[in-house]
Amino acid sequence: MLTREPEHFPPSVNTVGRMGRTVLFSLRRTGQAVILLILAIINIRYALTKRAQREIVIQMFASGIRSLGVITVVAFFTGMILALQTGIALREFNQEVNIGTAVMVSMLREMGPFMTGLILAAAVGSSIAAQIGTMTISEEIAALELMGIDPVRFLVMPRLVAMMIMTPLLAFYTSIIGILGGGIVGITQLGVPWVKYMQNATMYAETKDLYVGLLKAFIFGIIITIVACKQGFDTTQGAVGVGLGTRQSVITSFLLILISGYFITRLFY
């Protein structure tokens, strides 16, 4: 049951009590988010129904295609900055031809998935949190439950599947555009020919760089969706609550993306 009664607790009497309550509430929220994730994964078995397929495509369009513009610009300039900064440093040693490797490996391993994750957390995660939050406030979630329609299957699962598919694809796209941006800086600012840049880029990059990057993006997609949906379902206090939930969703996603990103890197390298 996602529709919950309003909770009221007596004010804490001292700092220790307040800290204890904060820790307990955080643990409870984390547990609820994990349960939500498990339920959403269980409901993936309904992803092949006609209605779910339609909804997944709509969500893929909303999360992926609509974010394409901003992702392109961010990826392009990230690659350009990477190439410029690395190139300036390497030029001291006449090694600017090696910017290809630096840009390729950075984009595939880290910058591609991170940039994509952060943009999607801000653009898509906030949108999901606001939409579900508004639905919670206007009793649409309660209405779904009363109609015997599981909100996890109806709302969370299609968004989760869409993000599981789109985030790795967009991370790959971000990496390609970043590498392209780096190449353009190489040609125009550092005098590195395109062929040399690409030869160097492909020489040291490994398949592992690609699949670890895609794995990261896949996990970031899950984090963004579950955090946003959880915040949405927890929304109280009307329009103010929707704003707070949206803000909290973006902050939590950012933090979890950075923390989980570190541990995935640590695991594979």
Added chain:
Amino acid sequence: MNAVSFQNVSKTLGGKVILNDVSFDIKKGDVFVIVGPSGAGKSVSLKHMVRLMTPDKGNVMVGNDNVSTAAGNELTLIRRKFGYLFQGGALLAWMTIAENVALPLREHTDLDDCTIMDKVHDTLKMVGLENDTEKLPANISGGMIKRAGLARAIIESPEIILYDEPTSGLDPVTSRHIDKLIVSLRAEMNGTSIVVTHDLHSALSIGTRIAMLYHGDIVELATPEDFINSTDQEVKEFLAAQYITRRGAWERK
């Protein structure tokens, strides 16, 4: 047999007693109206019937089922007996009126699209929205939203229809139209209706029995005729505040 029974139900929210050992029975076929001032516990009572809220003490029975302790499939089956008209309609904003009304059928039945749309059209005709099927909730009036919400609530012919403030925020003409709809639906569907409102004109015209909640207690439970003649001070004040005299007529003093 009772459609719904409250058995010594108590509920406290945020330290405030909302329901205090409340007991009443709603008979099958009744149009049972719960009236009372804001914050008296009317909507809370309604939410207990479908377990959107759980009592601190006591039980809420739906037929022979205890909804207060039901969970999982049992709760889903009990809830399927109800149609619920939410105060704000609770229509899904991205779906058209027709899609909203069709949703329960699409989710619970294997009917083909043509049959579903025929049924949706018939139901929307009952509430006077047959010409607005393709409009989005954002593009229709408050009264139309309530009627669309009502159409969605009744599309599966539930045994009990719950109305949460069906006339609040509506002009008097639309309010009376909604009242007529409630009465005609009861006649057509032969079910039980439970209405929460603070609109006494509406309560007196549609109700077969009226209960007044005041500070968590039922202070009056009577037929409309007896309700008007109640000697209870709170009921008298409530009637007087809406310019309703003992004859049931509107009278401004």
